[in-house]
Amino acid sequence: MSVQSASRWGLVAQFPAPLIARFARNKLAVAGITVVVLFFLFCFVGPLLYSTDQIHTDLTQVNLRPSGAHWLGTDAVGHDELGRLMYGGKVSLLVGLAAGVLATVIGTLWGSIAGYAGGWVDAVMMRVVDAGIAIPALFILLVVSAITTPGVPGLIVILGVVSWLVPSRLVRAETLTLKSRDYVLTLRAIGGSHSRAITRHILPNSVSTIVVAATFQVADAILLVAYVSYLGLGVQPPSTDWGGMLSAGLTAAYSGRWWLIVPPGLAIILVVCAFNAIGDGLRDAFDVRGRG
Amino acid sequence: MDTLLYLTRRIAQALVVILIVTVVVFGLLHALPGGPARGILGPQATQQQITLFNHDQGLDRPLPVQYLYYLRQLLHGDLGTSYTLNEAVSRLIEQRLPKTLVLTVLSAVLGLLLAIPLGMWQAVRRNKPADYVITTLSFVAYSTPVYFLGLVLVLVFTQVLRWFPSQAPQGDTVAQVFADPVALVLPVVTGAASMVAVFSRYMRASTLENLSEDYVRTARAGGSRPGAILWRHVFRNSLTPVIAMLGYYVPVLFGGALVVEQLFNYPGMGLLFWSAAQSSDYPVLLGCVLVISVATVVGTLLADVVQRIVDPRVKAGRT
Numbered sequence: 001m002s003v004q005s006a007s008r009w010g011l012v013a014q015f016p017a018p019l020i021a022r023f024a025r026n027k028l029a030v031a032g033i034t035v036v037v038l039f040f041l042f043c044f045v046g047p048l049l050y051s052t053d054q055i056h057t058d059l060t061q062v063n064l065r066p067s068g069a070h071w072l073g074t075d076a077v078g079h080d081e082l083g084r085l086m087y088g089g090k091v092s093l094l095v096g097l098a099a100g101v102l103a104t105v106i107g108t109l110w111g112s113i114a115g116y117a118g119g120w121v122d123a124v125m126m127r128v129v130d131a132g133i134a135i136p137a138l139f140i141l142l143v144v145s146a147i148t149t150p151g152v153p154g155l156i157v158i159l160g161v162v163s164w165l166v167p168s169r170l171v172r173a174e175t176l177t178l179k180s181r182d183y184v185l186t187l188r189a190i191g192g193s194h195s196r197a198i199t200r201h202i203l204p205n206s207v208s209t210i211v212v213a214a215t216f217q218v219a220d221a222i223l224l225v226a227y228v229s230y231l232g233l234g235v236q237p238p239s240t241d242w243g244g245m246l247s248a249g250l251t252a253a254y255s256g257r258w259w260l261i262v263p264p265g266l267a268i269i270l271v272v273c274a275f276n277a278i279g280d281g282l283r284d285a286f287d288v289r290g291r292g
Numbered sequence: 293m294d295t296l297l298y299l300t301r302r303i304a305q306a307l308v309v310i311l312i313v314t315v316v317v318f319g320l321l322h323a324l325p326g327g328p329a330r331g332i333l334g335p336q337a338t339q340q341q342i343t344l345f346n347h348d349q350g351l352d353r354p355l356p357v358q359y360l361y362y363l364r365q366l367l368h369g370d371l372g373t374s375y376t377l378n379e380a381v382s383r384l385i386e387q388r389l390p391k392t393l394v395l396t397v398l399s400a401v402l403g404l405l406l407a408i409p410l411g412m413w414q415a416v417r418r419n420k421p422a423d424y425v426i427t428t429l430s431f432v433a434y435s436t437p438v439y440f441l442g443l444v445l446v447l448v449f450t451q452v453l454r455w456f457p458s459q460a461p462q463g464d465t466v467a468q469v470f471a472d473p474v475a476l477v478l479p480v481v482t483g484a485a486s487m488v489a490v491f492s493r494y495m496r497a498s499t500l501e502n503l504s505e506d507y508v509r510t511a512r513a514g515g516s517r518p519g520a521i522l523w524r525h526v527f528r529n530s531l532t533p534v535i536a537m538l539g540y541y542v543p544v545l546f547g548g549a550l551v552v553e554q555l556f557n558y559p560g561m562g563l564l565f566w567s568a569a570q571s572s573d574y575p576v577l578l579g580c581v582l583v584i585s586v587a588t589v590v591g592t593l594l595a596d597v598v599q600r601i602v603d604p605r606v607k608a609g610r611t
Contacts, residue, residue: 127305131312134588135581136543138550139565143320143577146569223437227547230439231554233569246440250555253447254458261447265440272435 022285029281035274039267043089052083055238066259073259076248084245085263091241093271095155095225100218102160107167107217108210112198114168115175126172129165137162138227145233152235155228159221167213174206208286212279219275226268242268299597306593313585314366317578318359371582372575374568381579384564389583390466392560395552396545398480400538403487408534410488411495412527415503426492433489438548442482442555449478460558479556483548487541494537498530505529532602539595542588 023029050071058078066073072081114125144150144158175198178184184201188194203210226243228234234244245264252260337345346352350361365372371381414423433441450458460479461472469476502508503526511521546562553562561580568576 127308128312130305130309130589131316131585134309134313134543134585134592135316136547136584136588138547139581139584140320142565142569143574143581146572146577147320147574219435223435226437227439227551230437231551231566231569243437246437246443249439249443250446253443253451256447256451258447261440261443265437265443268440269432269436273432276431276435 019285023281026281026284028277029285032274032277032281035270036278039089039271039274040093043086043093046086047083050083050086052080052087054079054083054087063255063257072263073257075245075260076251081259081263084240085242085267088240088242088245088264089267091152091235091239092222092225092243092268095152095159095235095241096218096222096271096275098156099159099163099221099225100214102156103164103217103221104167104210104214105164106160107164107169107213108171108203108206110164111168111171111173112175112202112206115172116179116194116198116202118176118179122172126169129168132162132165137224141224141228142231142233145228149233149236152239155225155234159224163217163220163224167210167217170209170213171206174209175202178202178205208282212283212286215275215279215282219272219279222268222275223272295600298600302593302596306589309589310586313582313589314363315359317582317585318362321362321574321578322355322358366582371579374576375573376568376571377573377576381575384576385561385579385583387464388559388561388564391469391558392546392549392553392562394466394469395460395476395479395483395558395560396549398476399483399548399552400487400545402480403484404491404538406484407488407491408495408531411492411497411534412499412522412530414492414496415499416522418500423496427496430489430492433485434493436486438482438486438551439555441485442478442552445478445482446555458556460553460556462557462559464559479552479558482555483545483552486544486548490541490544491534491537494534495530498533499526502526502530532599536595536599539591539593539598542591543584546584546587 058074061070061074061078062076064070064074066081070080070082072085074080075084110125110129114122114129117125140162141158144162145155148154148158150158179197179202181201184197187197187201225234225241226246229241229243230247230249232247235241237244242264246261249261252258343352350358353361369382371385373380374384377384410426414426417423446458449456456478457475458478459475461469461475463469463471507525508521511525512518516524549560550562550565552558553560554566557563561583564576565580567573568580
């Protein structure tokens with residue numbers, strides 16, 4: 001996007017230098033960004049430096065303790081655990097990011113249309129959101145996964161479709177306050193269309209809310225996909241993700257193989273914490289109401 | 293009168309939400325590849341068998357007709373029959389739900405008993421080291437998958453220290469569950485951990501808000517001791533919104549129970565749901581989803597109503 005079109009979309013005005021400075025002063029948020037970058041390097045560049053076979057099983061090398069040859073030991077079918085952490089992390093990060101973004105996009109469209117339309121359209125659309133929130137995401141996710149046994153793209157879509165509700169509420173609230181602003185009323189008075197009002201004024205002015213919501217959404221999606229995989233209904237072997245690596249965790253715990261539990265668990269916690277910290281930092285920098 | 297009107301409107305709204313939930317659940321049931329017939333008859337069934345089954349069950353009728361039929365069954369408390377357990381779903385849930393409630397209520401009580409004093413203490417010692425430490429810990433706990441915490445607890449307390457058994461009580465009735473309290477410790481603690489994280493944050497925020505209210509300043513100016521103000525006024529006013537949050541927290545509690553029951557092999561509704569997911573037992577899955585969704589709607593409704601009745605400021609639209 002060129003600078004000119006960026007400014008037309010109100011994006012430049014939304015990201016002034018003081019904002020970045022304010023964000024950079026938040027140590028927790030900067031630490032969050034650092035952790036996320038490091039994990040991306042670890043998962044996507046790491047395999048180039050520490051190459052392991054994550055497709056074939058090696059039954060002569062199962063359940064080895066951490067050693068010089070296998071820094072984090074091996075799992076029950078002989079995969080190198082450190083290599084598996086990178087391999088599974090790719091799926092966790094990609095699914096989390098994509099699903100978080102998808103959920104935010106759906107939620108933003110739904111919320112802005114409901115808030116802008118108002119009246120009974122708004123009432124109906126928001127009752128649908130209420131109903132969606134009443135059905136716990138984890139349960140609906142398990143039902144759909146059980147029925148369809150999805151691959152990675154399928155998981156992204158399902159996760160996105162079940163978790164757009166919170167962003168839609170936030171964007172609707174934002175739209176309600178924006179739609180009666182003078183510039184929107186002026187646009188309508190001179191004959192501008194509704195869709196123009198939404199895409200040119202309401203959405204660009206809601207950017208801060210949307211970005212903050214998206215960050216939290218990614219954190220939630222990474223957690224949620226880990227739950228589904230842990231319960232055995234996520235990505236299927238030989239592919240895996242951090243949650244899937246823990247699905248054999250109970251057997252590992254009983255036999256004291258801590259190296260099969262602690263690394264993927266810590267990876268999930270660190271990344272989810274990092275995204276939440278970034279979200280908190282952005283929320284404070286933008287000075288918008290997010291969650292919690 | 294005002295409150296009555298509000299109640300009526302709020303209940304009507306809740307009913308509409310439940311109706312939409314039934315549409316979603318019904319839609320899922322019919323979005324299945326091959327439909328329920330495949331699920332019951334198995335993948336080997338011939339086309340002829342499927343057609344016959346669909347005709348017998350009324351599945352070849354138009355969808356709206358089927359939906360109304362489904363609704364009528366629901367109103368009679370009929371949630372269908374399990375494919376694998378050969379029992380009415382309503383009966384299965386009836387057997388399992390009390391055990392899940394034992395687990396969730398104990399976890400919630402333990403969680404609140406820890407979270408409320410913790411949050412208040414943080415608010416009083418705002419921006420001091422202790423506040424930062426607890427805030428960080430709850431931040432981490434919030435980002436921790438329940439099962440990971442459970443796995444670490446199993447590893448430490450059943451394998452290394454050998455203090456607690458790794459299986460939850462296996463009894464069929466609630467009384468039998470309570471007969472083995474030691475076995476309940478790990479599941480309840482695992483379930484309570486995320487509650488502590490979330491609710492201590494609410495309590496901290498709520499207490500801070502109340503501490504800055506005029507009545508606190510007035511009481512302080514009148515010479516009341518800080519401790520007395522905190523417990524007599526601030527505590528009660530801060531607690532209301534936090535307790536109301538419990539209503540909104542119902543789905544999270546059930547989600548936690550699902551994982552805890554699977555992890556500790558506790559035969560409640562969560563484990564029923566999990567095994568149904570493994571065997572694609574759709575009537576059980578959808579029956580559970582429906583029951584939990586209704587519980588959530590009722591929880592939210594209660595939370596809204598309680599807040600409105602207990603805290604007159606909500607009615608005035610101040611909070």
